[in-house]
Amino acid sequence: MDMGVWMAFLGASVILTLMPGPDILFVIAQSAAGGPKQGSAIALGLCTGLLAHISAAALGVSAVVYGLPYAMPAVKTAGSLYLLYLAWMCLKPAKPAAAPVSASEVAAGQERPVAMSYGRLYRRGILMNVLNPKVSLFFIAFLPSFVRQGAGPVPVQMFVLGFTFLLQSLVIFHLVAMFAGRLGRRYLQRGEAARRRTSIAEGLLYATLALFLLFG
Numbered sequence: 001m002d003m004g005v006w007m008a009f010l011g012a013s014v015i016l017t018l019m020p021g022p023d024i025l026f027v028i029a030q031s032a033a034g035g036p037k038q039g040s041a042i043a044l045g046l047c048t049g050l051l052a053h054i055s056a057a058a059l060g061v062s063a064v065v066y067g068l069p070y071a072m073p074a075v076k077t078a079g080s081l082y083l084l085y086l087a088w089m090c091l092k093p094a095k096p097a098a099a100p101v102s103a104s105e106v107a108a109g110q111e112r113p114v115a116m117s118y119g120r121l122y123r124r125g126i127l128m129n130v131l132n133p134k135v136s137l138f139f140i141a142f143l144p145s146f147v148r149q150g151a152g153p154v155p156v157q158m159f160v161l162g163f164t165f166l167l168q169s170l171v172i173f174h175l176v177a178m179f180a181g182r183l184g185r186r187y188l189q190r191g192e193a194a195r196r197r198t199s200i201a202e203g204l205l206y207a208t209l210a211l212f213l214l215f216g
Contacts, residue, residue: 002148002151005146005148005151006146006160006161006164008146009146009161009164009165010164010168013164013165013168013169014168014172016142017165017168017169017172017173018172022128022132022209022212023046023128023129023169023173024172024173024176025205025209026042026046026125026128026209027039027042027043027046027173027176027177027180028176028180029201029202029205029206030042030121030177030202031176031177031178031179031180031181031184032180032181032183032184032202033184033202034121034181034184035181035184035185036177036178036180036181036182037118037177037181038117038118038121038177038181039173039176039177039178039180039181040173040174040177040178041118041119041121041122041125042121042122042124042125042128042173042177043125043170043173043174043176043177044122044125044170045121045122045123045124045125045126045127045128045129046125046126046128046129046169046173047125047129047166047169047170047173048122048125048126048129049125049126049127049128049129049130049135050129050135050162050165050166050169051166052129052130053129053130053135053136053138053139053162054139054158054159054162054163054165054166055159055162056136056139057136057139057140057143057158057162058143058155058158058159058162059155075131075132075133076133076214077214078131079128079131079132079133079210080210080211080214081210082127082128082131083128083206083207083209083210084206084207084210086124086203086206087203087204087206087207087210088203089203090200090202090203090206091200091203091204091207139162139165143158143161143162144158146161147161
């Protein structure tokens with residue numbers, strides 16, 4: 001692949017990734033609410049979900065699937081319902097605090113809930129990305145613009161471009177997670193009332209993204 005074309009693609013990808021959109025807002029919301037590690041878990045999930053869209057676009061599957069009359073509405077509805085479910089989980093009344101546990105119990109069970117939480121966040125990021133048909137349509141429209149005749153097989157060029165987009169997204173999302181997590185830790189995560197307000201804001205963001213996905 002021509003280096004000039006690749007650099008142009010990389011620059012365009014960075015600009016597009018930094019523009020406000022569902023994925024980067026998702027990372028910001030989770031990082032501000034739960035810290036940079038939770039945001040990084042979401043970022044890993046989102047970028048893992050990109051693998052499905054990249055493969056489908058490179059192999060021509062996306063164009064075939066989204067050419068079907070009911071494919072787009074079905075995926076958009078599924079994605080919107082999932083986002084509304086996340087919104088409800090954030091907005092529903094908090095459960096009463098559990099009874100305190102001993103120091104030995106906390107030390108013995110400290111790691112397992114965190115690991116499970118990160119796993120759930122990672123899976124949440126995958127679902128968030130895979131259930132967004134606009135990502136597939138984006139790759140169908142964006143990647144071919146940088147494919148060049150005589151630069152190699154088209155699917156190979158598409159995969160190279162797709163993985164370039166994935167890697168720069170991963171780097172940017174992690175940097176955003178670190179920045180938003182630090183701000184959240186300083187201003188949004190101090191005290192139960194502040195955490196509740198953050199959770200409500202996160203829920204409203206998910207609901208807004210659901211409406212944007214469904215009607216945007």
